């Protein structure tokens with residue numbers, strides 16, 4: 001009988017311990033959730049200024065046209081690349097610089113004149129894909145500088161093909177982890193590797 005009572009008491013104690021553990025786990029969970037919520041709120045506060053939103057939208061249009069062009073090249077679609085080139089040229093020209101800081105404005109203008117020229121040539125040379133790709137290589141360098149200075153508003157990958165240009169190699173920017181080579185197209189679509197993840 002005495003043993004039974006001790007046994008019961010022990011069982012009760014361990015139940016209480018279990019209960020406490022469960023409760024503190026619950027508390028921990030709630031704290032975590034609260035922390036997460038406040039992180040989300042803080043993030044939205046820091047990114048909601050009007051000027052920031054404007055810059056992201058405009059760069060996004062430029063970036064979208066570039067990515068559309070890149071995807072056309074992965075399919076050896078010269079006409080598609082030309083269409084994207086014309087869109088990109090227009091996007092660069094209508095980009096509103098008034099909200100930029102002096103430093104941002106300088107970066108943008110350094111890139112702009114060069115990039116517009118490449119977009120123009122790609123737009124005007126539908127049917128001459130090798131010529132277009134030469135401009136695309138230089139345009140990709142401009143786009144990289146732009147994205148590093150302004151942010152792309154999405155995760156991007158800087159990919160490298162070591163063979164293009166007689167073994168000199170060339171970079172491009174991609175929105176997907178999967179390698180699709182815009183310089184080689186269908187002939188060597190998966191050739192290349194990710195060199196940098198740009199957030």
Ligand SMILES: [Cu+2]
Pocket residue numbers: 121122131135
């Ligand atoms: Cu040209």
